[in-house]
Amino acid sequence: DVKVTQSSRYLVKRTGEKVFLECVQDMDHENMFWYRQDPGLGLRLIYFSYDVKMKEKGDIPEGYSVSREKKERFSLILESASTNQTSMYLCASSLGARGRNYGYTFGSGTRLTVV
Amino acid sequence: GDSVTQMEGPVTLSEEAFLTINCTYTATGYPSLFWYVQYPGEGLQLLLKATKADDKGSNKGFEATYRKETTSFHLEKGSVQVSDSAVYFCALSDKGDDKIIFGKGTRLHILP
Numbered sequence: 561d562v563k564v565t566q567s568s569r570y571l572v573k574r575t576g577e578k579v580f581l582e583c584v585q586d587m588d589h590e591n592m593f594w595y596r597q598d599p600g601l602g603l604r605l606i607y608f609s610y611d612v613k614m615k616e617k618g619d620i621p622e623g624y625s626v627s628r629e630k631k632e633r634f635s636l637i638l639e640s641a642s643t644n645q646t647s648m649y650l651c652a653s654s655l656g657a658r659g660r661n662y663g664y665t666f667g668s669g670t671r672l673t674v675v
Numbered sequence: 676g677d678s679v680t681q682m683e684g685p686v687t688l689s690e691e692a693f694l695t696i697n698c699t700y701t702a703t704g705y706p707s708l709f710w711y712v713q714y715p716g717e718g719l720q721l722l723l724k725a726t727k728a729d730d731k732g733s734n735k736g737f738e739a740t741y742r743k744e745t746t747s748f749h750l751e752k753g754s755v756q757v758s759d760s761a762v763y764f765c766a767l768s769d770k771g772d773d774k775i776i777f778g779k780g781t782r783l784h785i786l787p
Contacts, residue, residue: 654773
């Protein structure tokens, strides 16, 4: 089974701090994604990547950046954390679509609180 | 653009009741359809999927049939258990697209 590992289950950071959320997958998937999940809003796509050193903005990229230096690792960076970035962050990976998407594998999530 | 609409929750049922969670979609192409489940404190897990019209996805007693004529993919289970309490997400991915679009989720509570 593919495993997607997020480095922390819970994080508490101060306003203005630079925050790194790490995600690693172990099945050589091309695609990786970062979502945030908020009550009533569902899952919203922040950034995604189809290959090493590639990145694409999702629906809500403001205040975030990403890094993909190796195929298995996709990092989400909050340049200057703010309280409105308190949320559950979910990482996911998948094979390249090649005509049909067979679904994502998700990590367990990181619940980030910014105080 | 593509979208997924699922029934709002929470849905509360007694153990052994029949479950239906409605899901309809809008897509420009010919999408793959998914149901994901999220147990408390965890990430999402793929529950089942269907890739073409009239396909039935099934897993753990849950089923959903890809209905192109009604653009629907309703989730059903004949007899729910307390352990099925979770949030269920309907989702789609258009053909050739690596991104998945999720519905807002339906919280399910099963009472013993």
